[in-house]
Amino acid sequence: MHFYRSKYVLPIASSPIEDGVVGVEDNRIAAVGPRSDFDGPFTDLGERVLLPGFVNAHCHLDYTNMAGKLPFRGCFADWIADMVVLKRKWWTSDYAASAKAGLEALVRSGTTTVCDIAASPSNLERVANAPVRVLSCLELIDVAGKAAAEKFWDLCAGLSPHAPFTVSDELYRKTHSFCRQRGKIFTTHVAESSEEAAMFERRTGPLYELLAVLGRSPDDCGRGSSVAWLDACGALNGTLAVHANCLSDDDVARLARAGATVAHCPSSHQFYSHPPFPFERLRAAGVPVCLGTDSAASGTTLDLRSEIRVFLAAFPSVRPAEALAMATMMAAKALNRPGVSGTLTVGSCADIIAVPLAGATTDVAEAVIVGRDAVKWMMVDGKVAHNEL
Numbered sequence: 001m002h003f004y005r006s007k008y009v010l011p012i013a014s015s016p017i018e019d020g021v022v023g024v025e026d027n028r029i030a031a032v033g034p035r036s037d038f039d040g041p042f043t044d045l046g047e048r049v050l051l052p053g054f055v056n057a058h059c060h061l062d063y064t065n066m067a068g069k070l071p072f073r074g075c076f077a078d079w080i081a082d083m084v085v086l087k088r089k090w091w092t093s094d095y096a097a098s099a100k101a102g103l104e105a106l107v108r109s110g111t112t113t114v115c116d117i118a119a120s121p122s123n124l125e126r127v128a129n130a131p132v133r134v135l136s137c138l139e140l141i142d143v144a145g146k147a148a149a150e151k152f153w154d155l156c157a158g159l160s161p162h163a164p165f166t167v168s169d170e171l172y173r174k175t176h177s178f179c180r181q182r183g184k185i186f187t188t189h190v191a192e193s194s195e196e197a198a199m200f201e202r203r204t205g206p207l208y209e210l211l212a213v214l215g216r217s218p219d220d221c222g223r224g225s226s227v228a229w230l231d232a233c234g235a236l237n238g239t240l241a242v243h244a245n246c247l248s249d250d251d252v253a254r255l256a257r258a259g260a261t262v263a264h265c266p267s268s269h270q271f272y273s274h275p276p277f278p279f280e281r282l283r284a285a286g287v288p289v290c291l292g293t294d295s296a297a298s299g300t301t302l303d304l305r306s307e308i309r310v311f312l313a314a315f316p317s318v319r320p321a322e323a324l325a326m327a328t329m330m331a332a333k334a335l336n337r338p339g340v341s342g343t344l345t346v347g348s349c350a351d352i353i354a355v356p357l358a359g360a361t362t363d364v365a366e367a368v369i370v371g372r373d374a375v376k377w378m379m380v381d382g383k384v385a386h387n388e389l
């Protein structure tokens with residue numbers, strides 16, 4: 001076993017340890033505690049905090065280099081249409097460069113696990129030898145044609161039918177039951193915008209009109225929310241529901257009954273000026289909420305510390321330690337890796353980062369969050385994946 005020592009160890013699942021060590025054996029964490037409790041060779045990482053690598057519950061690595069290219073002009077449907085145009089202009093080499101830039105951003109920000117929404121099967125190859133754990137979820141859309149063939153489904157960590165406005169109830173049923181049977185991640189965008197609410201609840205609005213042009217039947221609209229629509233498909237059970245910005249109390253109750261988890265993307269939420277995120281109502285109903293970055297196309301940097309800062313600015317009563325857990329332990333649980341990633345506990349994967357202590361704060365979690373320097377030391381699966389110390 002080899003030990004790594006730093007000023008603080010922050011296991012997330014338990015309290016911070018001053019002058020702590022983490023013992024690593026092969027690719028697992030074999031010990032966590034005060035340095036005085038252990039003998040053995042150790043690497044001193046100095047005045048830093050050792051904590052589990054961040055776990056990003058929702059990202060689109062392929063769109064990283066779209067940052068700044070798609071300004072939001074006030075209409076979500078227009079933004080989607082702009083993105084479709086830009087995607088058609090991009091070459092394969094553009095997507096490859098973009099995914100590479102995304103992975104580099106994850107390393108710089110201390111993210112060791114990411115749920116990446118792969119827009120096509122070719123994306124899977126681009127992240128095959130990534131320096132961090134990429135859990136690829138193949139995105140499926142059948143609003144204007146066939147979705148990616150089933151032969152690719154087994155190659156993925158999970159599936160991600162895009163959203164209730166672009167995916168048929170038949171495809172939702174099929175993908176949900178596939179993921180349930182194989183223990184794969186099932187994730188989908190839902191209730192993201194007020195335009196999606198207008199479409200499903202009132203058969204009106206820009207998104208409703210855009211989808212009509214694309215040939216989507218309006219027959220299922222005007223009956224209730226998109227969350228209720230998903231529930232009726234049986235596709236809400238255990239689902240990682242991304243965004244969930246526009247929720248009625250009935251929607252919140254459905255998510256709770258279904259055992260769903262919500263992935264909130266604070267910067268993306270801010271970029272589109274969505275209605276306030278219903279965090280307190282979700283928390284009161286017992287719906288777990290974890291954090292993701294969404295893509296850089298919607299104004300994010302793929303840096304979860306930055307996402308936590310945006311989240312805490314909107315919800316100042318949330319404790320820094322709780323917010324930090326949403327970007328580590330809670331996200332790992334949502335991605336079917338409870339106790340494996342997102343905590344420093346004996347037996348979990350050795351995915352560890354060292355973050356400089358920032359500010360004069362006495363709260364270790366807060367000291368991690370307020371820091372803006374790049375993360376200079378990262379271990380993934382027991383191997384040092386990045387070291388600029």
Ligand SMILES: [Zn+2]
Binds near residue numbers: 059060
């Ligand atoms: Zn997304």
